[in-house]
Amino acid sequence: xxxxxxxxxxxxxxxxxxxxxxxxxxxxxxxxxxxxxxxxxxxxxxxxxxxxxxxxxxxxxxxxxxxxxxxxxxxxxxxxxxxxxxxxxxxxxxxxxxxxxxxxxxxxxxxxxxxxxxxxxxxxxxxxxxxxxxxxxxxxxxxxxxxxxxxxxxxxxxxxxxxxxxxxxxxxxxxxxxxxxxxxxxxxxxxxx
Numbered sequence: 738x739x740x741x742x743x744x745x746x747x748x749x750x751x752x753x754x755x756x757x758x759x760x761x762x763x764x765x766x767x768x769x770x771x772x773x774x775x776x777x778x779x780x781x782x783x784x785x786x787x788x789x790x791x792x793x794x795x796x797x798x799x800x801x802x803x804x805x806x807x808x809x810x811x812x813x814x815x816x817x818x819x820x821x822x823x824x825x826x827x828x829x830x831x832x833x834x835x836x837x838x839x840x841x842x843x844x845x846x847x848x849x850x851x852x853x854x855x856x857x858x859x860x861x862x863x864x865x866x867x868x869x870x871x872x873x874x875x876x877x878x879x880x881x882x883x884x885x886x887x888x889x890x891x892x893x894x895x896x897x898x899x900x901x902x903x904x905x906x907x908x909x910x911x912x913x914x915x916x917x918x919x920x921x922x923x924x925x926x927x928x929x930x
Contacts, residue, residue: 804921807849812919813895818848824915831894832886835862838916849919852879852897859912868907869893878903882911 801807807815818826820841826848827834835848870881870893877900881893896911 801849801919802922804847804849804923807847807919807921811851812849813852815847815849815921816891818845818921820845826918826920830888830891831884832888833862833864833884835913835918836915837918837920838914839920841920842922844922845920846923847921849921850894850913850917851919852895854913854917855896855911856913857908857911859914861912861915862918863910863912865910866894866908873900876900880907882907 801810801812804815816828816830818828818835820843821827821834823840824837825834826837826841826845828848865885866882867885868880868882872879872881877897880896880898880903882896883893887894
């Protein structure tokens with residue numbers, strides 16, 4: 738977008754400031770900065786003037802920090818949550834409580850679980866499920882499912898898996914590692930201390 742001369746003469750932060758001045762934004766905007774330079778992504782909500790996230794690309798996908806960060810990075814499964822223990826959250830829409838690897842902050846507002854994170858093998862955060870739909874893609878399946886006690890008005894949960902791992906039977910339960918439970922905050926609280 739800038740061209741090699743502009744990128745070589747201006748650090749990433751200056752390029753972002755230029756973009757912010759060049760075009761007004763009224764929604765959440767994603768600014769991937771050149772991986773040649775630093776490999777960082779900035780997630781901004783311009784209507785509030787809020788900086789949601791400034792992290793390396795790898796860090797952002799591993800821990801997006803906010804609901805907006807999770808959604809922009811492609812997390813399909815996001816639901817409201819509340820803290821119930823130092824390492825546990827209640828997810829009422831899904832009818833489950835999830836153990837987490839990170840300490841849960843009092844201001845947590847949601848959780849996210851990436852569709853690739855569910856496994857048949859995991860014994861942690863394992864709950865009964867029922868399949869509602871499946872979608873075939875070139876290299877993988879998307880299985881949509883619901884937990885047994887999931888609220889009727891909440892969206893189906895997505896599970897992605899390679900085509901060679903799909904058995905003929907839907908498993909009766911799926912689990913997810915506590916380290917794969919993304920703890921999400923409101924934007925104004927997203928700067929972790």
